[in-house]
Structures are given as structure tokens and as C-alpha cells.
Amino acid sequence: MSWMEELYQVYERHQDRIGYEKTHDAILLPIYHSTANAQVEVTIDAEGNFRSAKTVDKEDAVTIIPVTMDSAARSSGIAPHPLCDKLIYIAGDYQNYIDSKKDLRPYHELYMEQLDQWVQSPYSTPKVFAIYNYLKKACLIRELITEGVFQVDDRGKLLPKEKIQGISQEDVFIRFQVMDNSLEQRTWLDRDLYENYIRFVESSDSEKQLCYVTGEMAYCTEKHPGKIRNTGDKARLISGNDESGFTYRGRFREKGSVSSVGYGVSEKAHDALKWLIARQGWHRDSLTIVCWENHLASLPSLLADTGNFFAAFAGEDEEEQYPNTGEAFARQLNLAMNGYRSRLATDSRIIVMGLDSAVSGKGRLAITLYREIQGSRFLDHLEGWHQDMAWYGFFRGKPAVFAPSPERIAAAVYGTEQGTFLKAKDDIIKATVDRLLPCMIDGRPIPRDMVRQAVAKASRPQAYEQHYNWRETLFIACSLVKKEMIEQKGVCPMSLDRNCTDRSYLYGRLLAVADVAERSGSESGNERQTNAKRYMSAFSARPFSTWKIIEERLQPYLEKLNPGLRTTYEKLINEIFDKFTLENYSIDQSLDGNYLLGYHTQSNAIYQKKEGEEQ
Template sequence: MTWLADLYETYQENLDQVGQTLLRKKQTFSLLPVGHAYRNAQIEVQVTPQGEFFSARVLSKEEAPTMIPVTESSAGRTSGVVPHPLHDGLKYVAGDFDQYVETKRKATTPYELYLKQLQPWAQTNERIKGIYLYLKKGTLIRDLVTEKILFLDGNGKLISKWTKELTDEYGLKPELFTVLSGTQDSAMVRFTTHEPGKIGETPVWEDPELQNSAIVEFAEGQNDIDYITGETTRVTESHASGLRYAGDMAKLISANDATNFTYRGRFVDKSEVAAVGFDVSQKAHNVLKWLIMKQGIVRDGRVYLVWGPELPESHSPLAGGAEFMDDDGLEDDLGNPKDHTQEEFAKLLKSAIYGPHRERLTADKVNIMILDNATPGRIGILYYNSTNQKQYLERIEQWQEHSAWRHTYFKEKRPYHYFGAPSLYEIAKATFGENANEKVLNNATTILFTCVVEGKKVPFDLVSKLSHRVSNPQSFEQRWQWKKAMEIACSMVNHYYFRAKGGCSVSLNKESNERNYLFGRLLAVSHVLESEVLKAQATSSRATNAERYMNAFSMHPVKTWMIIRKNLQPYLNRLSPGKKVYYSKLFDEIMNQFDQVDYTDKALDGRYLLGYYSQEYDIYHKTLGEED
């Protein structure tokens, strides 16, 4: 339950943010008060204080998230009939629902339960009273049909699905069908009051007085010991849903299976497991929703979240080196890309991570959480950890340094280069392919995420798979995709084999006699030599022998090198005398670096990719006088 205590503490530290509206990715949100939740509304209805219908409109998807009051039961409702206190679906708020939708008659309808619950609140609040008086008339759907918000079929029932024939009949497709994912009868309605002639009225769902009124009105339940605070207080067995987005029904805490294996042999009923205070549960879940909306990264339902009192929101373990830099670090005054040396980029990265005052790093707690669906109705915590800000930022820095390589990306078709680690999701895609199953990519990203925040070594099987995939250039649709994967593979190989030494430089190490590195150099020289001849013959699109034999070379380097070297001779003969001497000397120089016992046909590991990249980079940039 540590995560609950940490979230509760975070809420208490941000009480001044309650109700404050924020905007991210075109969505408005705020830290919810106790007893409130976000739900997506599709229809807004205005009524007069006297209970008369005034107007209605369809809400866009951006306007849909609405802060609504909820009861303890309705906050986590799934399939049961449990009404919210005010804003709710048509089957709850429309007294004429049964007239327009085919339903099975029940002893007590959702509308009757809703109205019974709303009545006491209406007696204590004038704005709620106006809404109650209107809804009590039971004419909501009729009024919405009149306003051309809802539409009926030939039998006088709500149209279940909009068809092309209906478009031909009515003209354009109605707004409601563009924002609804289900049928018309599943639409949710939010209410507000409007006094004709009055300007600047606060909508009901944004009214602080109404929010406080709802908290008091629906505060009821039994007392017990709260296992989080240790205090005797009102506890709850129903916990909130809607954590990742307004319509998310998956819950973190749930125990509604009393007939199978949930308690067998351990507890008589669920209340014996643990009791959580209503206030604690509400605040913890509400601040978790707020944090996810404010700074969480959600990919295919999986949530990556890091938070702390003074932690910059942009400092995510998922980010690549370029994402820590602003445009000033990547572009000159004219907006042109800048190439930095590896040392320059390291300084820029430190400045971006720590800011100007590294010595002021605090020991404030940093919380790290990964969430995902366990089942469609349950969300599980895949990972939870706490550290301090100093250690957290230092581990991000270490990851960027130990996984550093030269990477290329394009902005407006112009190449940019940076030194550092690639983003974790890009590593996963390079390892398993662009079209890999999203669950596979998410699982790989999560493993890498834990490596960053815990300062662990990248798993060997991931490095091996990535190296093997890059060793087969023919499997990539585009050459730039292979080059990108090659750079990412070099980052991970660098991290795995040279992490303890602070990483391997992109600069060519002519002193290294490590066999994998040397074999990689041989292959690179072969590729560059042949590419130069093919380019001169205007056949540069053809794959070189080095590319075609790369996979075989990684498995049997000596045997395959003999084949490549033999095939290379005609290309060597086509070079100018000076170039021929240059490449011949380069081959001899590399061969002389080998220790006799290392020149074997044993399979290569990923380190040969470092030799390949650095040798190729050295040849192409030598004449330009560039350094890394």
C-alpha cells in the first residue's frame, strides 16, 4: 500500500491545485475534489432556475471531459445500476427513456433511483432544485428530439445507428453521431442552469460552492481503521475508476468476487483484507488521474509516470538524448542544424538535466510507476519504486552517457545529429521491428525503463536480438531504417560491453585489437570501397557484398571474409592508383592488428557493429576534417 500513501501525500502537498484548470494535448483537466470524477459528456442541457428547458447542444470531443460529483458506489460502477448525483447517462436522467428505447421493465427504473437520490440535494441547493424540477417532468428526450439533438426512426424510437440512407434523408450526419462511440441511448448529459438575461454564470460543473455542497451531501459510510493513515475514519470498499481517461472503467483496487478463489482459505469477507479510508482513496485516485493527465506517458494503455515535488516534468526515462535539448541546443540562430562533438553534447545534456545549479539537488522523493490492464476491468501496477531526486537524475545521466552514440534524425527533411541514448520505444522498435505487436514493444520498453531508473545493465538477450536483426540489412524496407537501427544497436552494444568503462567513443579506435571490433572494421572498409565504385558507375542503389553477406559474416567471419575479399578484387582494380593503395594499406593495417589466436571463425557479438560504424564514419569524414 506504499503507493497509496505516496499518492495521498502528493494530494495533500498540492491542495492549492484543486480545481485549477490545466491544458495538455488539447484536453482540459484539474485536480479533482473528493467525491468527484471526470466523465465524458456528449450533450449539455441548460434549464432555468424555475425548472424550464432553455437550450441544448452537442459537445465536441475536446469539451467532453466533465468534472461530475459521484457517490461512493457510483465512482466505481461498472455494469450495476448506480446513479451519479447529477450528470449521468440518458437512462438515468430521462424520465421518458422507456418511451423511446426498448427496455425490460424493472421494479425500479434507473431514472427513479436517480430522482430519489437527487431530491434531498435539491431541497438544500437552488441551482440543483431548478434541474430537479425540470427532470421531474420526464420530458428530456422529447425536448432533445425537438432541438434536433436526438433522432427517431419510423417507429418513434431512438435511431440506433446512422446509415447512408439517413444521411440522404436528413442531409449531413448529426453532430451527436460524430462524438458518440455507442448508440444514442448511451449518451451522457451534463446540466447547468441559466437565467435568461444574466451574463457570466459559472457552469454547474465548475461551481466551487456546488462541489463543496456535493461533498457534504453524499458523505456517508461506516467507520473503521484506515490502513493507510492508521486513523479511525469513514472507509470505503468501492474505489474509483477512470484513471487513464474519462471513460476508463479499469480499477486498481477491486474485490467483487466472493464466490470463487478471492478469499478462500484466508478471509471470510473482503473487509478483513484491508480497509482504506474514503478520503484517502478519493485523494489518491484523483491525484493519480491528475498526474497521468499532466505528465504521464500513455502508450497503448500502458502508463509510464514519474513524479516528485521539484522534478522537471520533461525528465522522463523514456526520452532520448535529443528530447532533453531545446532548439537552442540543436539549432543555430538561423534555425540550421548544428553538429556538436561528443564532449559538447555531454555538457549540454548535463545542463539540460540538472540546470545551472547541480549542487542544489535535493533528497526529495521521486516516485516511479508503470500501470497497465491486467484484465479489461482491472488495471495493475507493473512497477513501483521510490528514490530521491539526486539519484534519479544521476541515473538518467548515466544512461545517456553509457548508451551514447551518434544518432541521426530529420526535421523538415534536414538531418540533425546528436550524441546520447535513443528513446526507449525506438530501441524496442529497432529490436522487434516497426510492425511488432504493441504488447511486445511495451514489454520491451518496460524492461528498458527499469534498467534506466535502477541503473541496471541492458539484458543480453535484447542486445543479442537487436544485433542479429541489424546484421541482416536486406530485411529492412528502406536503407535509412537500417541505418537508424544500426545507430540504436551501437548504443545498446556500447552500453552492454563498455558501460563499466564509461562507454566507447564513436571515434575510430585504431589501437584496439579486440577481434569483434577488427572484423567490423574489415567489413566497413569493404562496404565503403565497393560503394565508391558503384556510385561512380551510377549503380549506387545496389547492395554491396558487405551488406549481402553481413549476416553470414557475423556467424562465420573468417570463412565469409574470404568470399567477400575475393569478390572485392574487381572493384579494387577499378579504383584510381591512389585510392587502391589507400584501401589496400587499410586492409593490411587492420589485419596486422589481429592476434593470431583471435583470427578464428567463432561467431561475432554486437561489438563488431561498433567497429563497422566507427570505421565507416572515419573514412567518410576524414577528408572533411570532422571530429566526433
């Protein structure tokens, strides 16, 4: 249970952050507490007298509430929360204003009985006592009607179709504010109330058992928290309902034999996980990925483009935010990573955790990925990934060298062109992230089939309505091919390699020259697709025979160029031809992904030369 122990330690180290943080939306909950969205706020005085009521804005609806083991997991049946709850539990006059033949009084009776136990304990507070005294009067709905919060029909019954923040009046959640002499009158923000409820729960004289996480005797639980990935998530990491038939797969007699976890330990571990996910989790479909450092030091975003974490160290210098050469990128990447390294303690560990469920928001939540990695090793692997994957692309609309995110890779390799963007389905993105994460954090080889698919997509520019979508696909394909080349050969230059004699690379260079030359000689400029791009797919499959067609159709465009430029392109083609052996050139076998690197680097070299001459 290393994952649970790790999360338990996160909670223990950061108890000073319990409650709301002004600088962050995520909430580290007190143990034995949860959150609910309140629709109505009732204000009473310290003696338990009604003062006012109002509806709650959606932006302010999230409310920290005490919960019991049963109420935190309730789906059906009667299981009241200890203090703030739905109207059916806290309103003693609920039955009088609802059209129902069913006896609904047990909801309120059990709520009051439970609240009375807290009131009678040494851990009651003036706020709890005031709320108890008020609710004993059984007049809540009547006063909410008088206050204009609730609307009724001509029989005095609550209008079922009348809603508050999208919730029917009879189902609203109520929270309390108590006007006493304390600094914090809002019960959901009162730390003294948190602490007293925690002491009340832990004063239980229930039998203690061995907690498998801490190795100590503790009051243990079989009911573990939900709401892990989001507030509507009902899937649980630990659960057991296999009580009949092939009980616990025939290995155990009872749940406690499988695992025994302290109630407080489970609460702390799950609360820490919820907090981390809310702060820095990545979500797609049912998959959630969260990465953290054991002291919560700042980390580069695991699933982002390189440019997203350059900004933290680049300031306003645009050249540093958008490096446009391999050398500039390497410098900026090293600067950023050294910045993150400087924040790590000597005992720093990075934890990467993946959570998924077969049915989104329901059932069992599985840990699909769990890694504990030394902090410096994690950054070394991540730096290596970004260095190996970096290529020439467009980041936030500007040309730059960077490594694409897994989500961007999924869209280009497995997605489709939808309007102005490349998009992939959520399950495709999820599967791609699952496959690429081990490459990023463990240094595993890039999936070969993914590289081949990217090369095939980039070899069909005619399949794209928008040129920039094909350009994006080419960027992704080159990035993946470069990574594969480094894994196989140890090196892959980003600039044009004029001495390279690789057959695929040379054919790619030829294709680039033909593409640029035809575009230069075309009267329609950039509006029409060149023969080089039109035949690109066939060229990648049968380069020798297809090059003859492209070369033949290139001649009319060369003739339109001024003599100097025509000579430049013809000379360049001849220089590339000189690098071939006769056998390599004349074999009509398909090209590997290296031809895209030759194409892209040669294109860049020509355009950069043009820009230099124009300046």
C-alpha cells in the same frame, strides 16, 4: 501502501489545480467526482424553467460530474449519479417515448429520491435546487423534441437509430447549465458546487474505521475508482469479490481485514494517479508507465530519445539540439541534466510506477513496477543511461549523437520492416520497456540476449529493403554493444580507436574499409549492395574464411580507383592487419558485437575525412 500515501500527498499539495487547467488537457478531479462525455446540454433558469437545449461538440464533451460510491462503479443495476446523468435516470417522461415493455420508472424515481436528499441538506446550492424543480415536471424529453434536439417516429417515439455524437438518442448523457447570478453558470465547472457536494458526502454518519493510509479514523470504502489509465478503463487497483469458497485465500474473514482505506483518501489517491497519467503517462497495449517528482518539478521524459529533452535547454541552436560528436553530446547532456537538477528541492523524490492488467481495460490492475528514488540519484542514473547508450544515429532526419528510446530499441531488435519503417507489436514493445526500465532507473545490466539479437539483426543488411532501416538497426546495435562494453570494461570510445587490438574490432574495421572502397570504385554508386554488406552475416560467423572472399572480390573495384585513393585504402588495410596477432587473425571463430563498433567508427572516420577534404 506507500504508493497510495504518495499519491494522496500529491493531491493534497495541488488542490489549487482542481478542475480544468487552461494550459493542460488533464483534469485533477474534485473528490467524489468523475467525468462523463455529454451529448446534450440543457439550460434552465434559477426557478427551474426550461430555456434552451443543444447538442455538445465532441471537443467539449468531457464533463465533471458528482458521483456516488455505487454510481462510480456501476455496470448493471440501478445506480444513479447525483446530478448529471443518462436520459433514463433524469427524464421523468422517459417511459412515454421508448418502446419497452419493461417498467423503467424506477431509474428516475431512485434518481429523484437521491437528489432530494441533497436538496434537503444544508449543502444544497441554488443550481441543484433549480435542476430538482425542473426535473420534477417530468417534461425533459418533450421539450428536447420541441427544441429539435431529438427526432421521433410517426408514433411519437424516439428513433432508436438516430444518434447524437455516435450515441443513440435514448442513451444520451445530459448536463445542465443554470442561468443564475453566479460567475459560473455551467454546473460542471462550478467550484462552489464541487465543494458543497464534497461536504454533503462527508456529512454521512456512517461508522468510521481505521484508514491504513493515514492512520486516522475515517469513513472507509470497499469500492475504489476505475477509469485509471483512461476514461474507458474498468480495471481497478483495489478490489475484492472473493466472498465464497476459498474466501480471501483462507487468510481473512472479510474485506476490511485485508485493508481499510478512507473513502476520501482513496478518491484523492486515485484522482491524483489519473491526473498524472493523463499529464505525463506513457501507454502501450495494456501497460502504462508514469513518472513524477513529489513537488511536480519538470523531469526529462523517461522513455524518450535523448534529443527530446535536449530541446528544452538548447533553444534554437541546431548544433545543441543535434550534437554530432561524443564530446558535444556529453556537454549538452550535462547542461540539460543540470537544468533539471536546479529545479529539484532538497527533499525531492522521483516516483516511477508501472500499471498493467492481464486483460486490457478489465479485471484487476497490477502495479508491475514501483520505485521511490532520491531526485538527484534518479537524474544521475538517467544521465548515466543516456551517456552509455549514446551513439551516432539520425534524430528527426538529421545526423546526431543520442541514446535511443526503449520503443525505438524494440522496433529495431524485435520488429520487422513494414514499408518505410521498423515496427514491433505492442506486446513486444511493452515487454522491452519492462526489461529496460530497471536498467535505466536502477542501473541494472543491459539484457545480454537483447544485445546478441541486435547484433544478429544488424549483421544482415541484405534483409532490409530500405537502407536507412538497416542503418537504424546498426545504430541500435552499436548503442547496446557500447552499453555492454562499458558495463564489462568501464569504457568504450565513440571515435575510432586506432590502437585497439581487439580481434572483433579489427575485423570490423577491415569490413568497413572494404565496404567504402568498393562503393568508391562502383560505377552504380550507392544503388547496389557491396560484397562487404552481402557477406556481412557470414563474415560475423566466419571472419577469416569470409574475408578472403571479400578481399578477392574487392580487387576489381580497387583497380578502378585513381592511384592515390587506391593506395590510401590499401595502406589502411595493411595498418589494420599490423594490429592483428597471427593467432587472432587466422582463428575462424565468430565475432562479438565489438566488430560493429569497429565497422561503424571506421566508416565514420573515412567519410569525415572525405568531407573535410572536399571542404
